[in-house]
Amino acid sequence: MRIAITGIGIISALGVGAEANREHLLARESAVAPAQIMPTIHHEWPLGEVGLSNAQLARLAGQDEHKEISRNVLLGMIALREAITDAGLTKEMLSGMELVNGTTVGGMDLTEIHYGEWQQGDYSHIDTIFQHEAGMTAAMLQQCFGLANSTTISTACSSALNALVHGVMMLRTGVAKRVITGGTEALTRFHVNGFGALGILSEKICRPFAPDRDGINLGEGAAYLVLEDAEEAEKRGAKIYGYVAGYGNKCDAYHQTASSPDGDGAYGAMYDALRMSGLSAADIPYLNAHGTATPNNDASEMRAIERLYGEKLPLIESTKPLTGHTTSASGSIELCFALWRMETDNYKYAMSNAFGFGGNDTSVILSREQRELPMLPNIGQICMTEYVTANEDSDYKQYIPAMQARRMTPALRQLVVAAHKALEKAAVEIPDAIVVGTQWGGMIPTVELLKQLTATGEQGISPMQFMSSTHNNAAGTLARLLSCKGYNATFSHGKNSMSEAEAQAALLLMTGEAKSVLVCGYDEIAEGWQEYLRQAGMYAENIAKAKVMVC
Amino acid sequence: MDNKELKEQLKQQVIEVLNLEDITPADIDDAAPLFGEGLGLDSIDALELLMLLDKNYGIKFSDRNQSKAVFASIDAMAAYIIANRKK
Incomplete structure (x- = not known):
């Protein structure tokens, strides 16, 4: 079976929509700068903010700007609408489709605004607590676009790539013929301060894999990819950006936040993706690395890449100095980037990594040309x-x-x-x-x-x-x-x-x-x-x- | 407060902030290393101890790596606090 990518929607610090993101990605222009939108005292940590206020985002998303809607949902709406339009999905098709969303912050931006009021017994804005749940983001997106169903994966910074993997599994098993997968994550004071407390934020533009790297720039955004059984996509004459050739997810099982010195989880995820694709490492000339620019992640990831590739390394790129680390959305945002790199630099295959806290490591391999995924085994009774x-x-x-x-x-x-x-x-x-x-x-x-x-x-x-x-x-x-x-x-x-x-x-x-x-x-x-x-x-x-x- | 009282207080604070549930102040040897082989604390604990020094004694480190020697043992922490405390 072949899995085709037939639609893309994206918003990040690089801009609104695929065209703006692609242009700034290929020009390698960084959008990381001190906070201008998010109210914070921490101007020492530059961020990759989407340069629009919530009111501006709401207008773009066609929502009432006076309603309190989490920034996470607003970013998601804008990217999702683009993906749906791009793939040419009809209302009827949407009414039978599922959204697989990745997020962790949910409506934390609203919770952190109103928490002090609730502590004082002022419940005038208690309704925003509905949006706190990670799952409510997907539920609101589902409702907005008339989708049949939705689900939410939350594995921290690998959420969106795991959402895509889940979508591929749904297609492989015939549970669905087409799905929308991806993730959304807005910047919040909660996680900016959390990463700051862990001592892993840089005060400069981050420098992945550089000897003097000293930490992450956080960012925000959303990206969705429409995945289809390629036969269905061909039948309806959809344009096809590329194919999913393999995926892998492994747990490092090492530490709550740190990666193991040998990069076991990262290696296992890439190895599994390769094995599924039937390709060898040498076939894949481009790797969009997780590359957060912490001393620990990059050392561990590089060790894993070296274990996989041996002496002849691929072109390894981390796009996090451009967008910041968009955490739960990074998996789908960077998969779009890998897709564009593959196209403009004429690579046959590309791989993209996303790793999360708890050592949750995921890799996906893309192919420009048609590529079959392995047949399903006969498994007997569950x-x-x-x-x-x-x-x-x-x-x-x-x-x-x-x-x-x-x-x-x-x-x-x-x-x-x-x-x-x-x-x-x-x-x-x-x-x-x-x-x-x-x-x-x-x-x-x-x-x-x-x-x-x-x-x-x-x-x-x-x-x-x-x-x-x-x-x-x-x-x-x-x-x-x-x-x-x-x-x-x-x-x-x-x-x-x-x-x-x-x-x-x-x-x-x-x-x-x-x-x-x-x-x-x-x-x-x-x-x-x-x-x-x-x-x-x-x-x-x-x-x-x-x-x-x-x- | 003399050195002995400070060390006692410090042990209490360390136990509380790091949730060392089964450990009492008497279990912590003043001279034993806190990290690695001694108590077996990790890098996240070091971050919690930095917060403890800031909150309780007004001590801030401009370079986190500087703090390594300070967290060598309870003895070392107490000596550093006496010399540098702001509150």
């Missing part, structure tokens, strides 16, 4: 255990070393217990893959950071809490504790998060990418937050449950 739950009395100490447990919330500790019990029940020692569903993500550290941010006015938040606040912290923690270096993903799509995780596990089994998958559900109640949710007619639950699916 079997699963019942869900195993764990409660507050569960003894986690036999499963979690004290130095790791100290950075885990009670719900996360319980999840580890439930996971071990489910694996014992299924007689699986180390699963091939881990998929987690969580509606809210790490809500206890998130609320702690919101309190610190509000109280100190951006003067120092806890790095430990920040790295525990990402939605995929649970999946990464499980991978580390279980030594599971296989596929790893987190779905955060409201009350459907668990069922979306189960659906992903089924896709992994159907495509033969895993023979055993640990599926987990996890959520936690955070003090204060529960009351704000109640004010908006919502609630959160403590959930820690796990099951194993095998074939």
Whole structure:
């Protein structure tokens, strides 16, 4: 089967739309500069901002500029509309299609504006709490464009590339004939201060792979790609930009934020993508690297590239000095860039990397010419255990070393217990893959950071809490504790998060990418937050449950 | 506050900020290394300790690498605080 890319929509610091982005990319013009749009005291860290206010974005997106809509959704709307128009999708086609979105911040920009009011008992803007959830971004985009369905993957900085991989799996298994995949991420004070607390932001334009590199510039944007079964695309006479020739996702299972010295996860992801494509490394002359310009990432990624390529390296490019690191959107934004490089520099193939916290590493290979993906294996019947739950009395100490447990919330500790019990029940020692569903993500550290941010006015938040606040912290923690270096993903799509995780596990089994998958559900109640949710007619639950699916 | 009291207070603060749940001040040897083989702390803990020094003692580092020697042990941290504290 061939997977065709038939539509592109993009917005980044380089501009609005494919034409502007392509022009500035090829000219290698950096749009990274001190903050002008986002209200912050941190002008020492230059950013890759989309140079438009929320009101201007709302007008571009055809929305009422007086309504409070998260910047994340506005960026997503603009890129998504372009992708839909570019692919020539009709209303009727859209009504049968799914959006696979990657994001982590959700409506954090609105939450950080209003959090102080909620603390004071002023709930006049409590409605914005609806948009806080990562999954609500996709739900709003789905509604805006009349799509049949949506889902959300949140694996930090590899989110958008994992969304694309999920879309490809849907096509390969025949679950869909065409899908829209990609990601959106707006700059927020929350994560700018979080990355700052981790000491990994540069005060200059970032210098990936350079000996004197000293950190990241954060950026924002959104990009979507329409993927189709190539036969369907040809039938309707769609223009085809290129083909997806292979993909891989591996977990480094090393540290909450740092990459391993040997780049095991990165190597595994690129290796898997290559193996699926049937190509050898020497066939792929261009690599759009993750290349964040932290000393750690670039050393680890370069080690992985050298392991894969040997002496003769490809052209390695990081486009992050141009756009900044657009975190959850970087995977799809940089895949567009790889596509354009492939076209203008006349490469037959290109590879693009996106790596996230928790060592969530993803690689995708593109081909200009038609390229078949491998046939699906015959897998037999899928079997699963019942869900195993764990409660507050569960003894986690036999499963979690004290130095790791100290950075885990009670719900996360319980999840580890439930996971071990489910694996014992299924007689699986180390699963091939881990998929987690969580509606809210790490809500206890998130609320702690919101309190610190509000109280100190951006003067120092806890790095430990920040790295525990990402939605995929649970999946990464499980991978580390279980030594599971296989596929790893987190779905955060409201009350459907668990069922979306189960659906992903089924896709992994159907495509033969895993023979055993640990599926987990996890959520936690955070003090204060529960009351704000109640004010908006919502609630959160403590959930820690796990099951194993095998074939 | 004398050196001994400061070290006691510092150990309490380190335990609290790093969530060292099963460790008491008595478990921490004044001269033992905090990172690597001693307590086994990592680079994220170092960032938390930088925040602790800023918040509780008004000590800021312009170059984070400078702080490495300061975090060698509780003894080293206490000596640095006595010489450089702003509050």
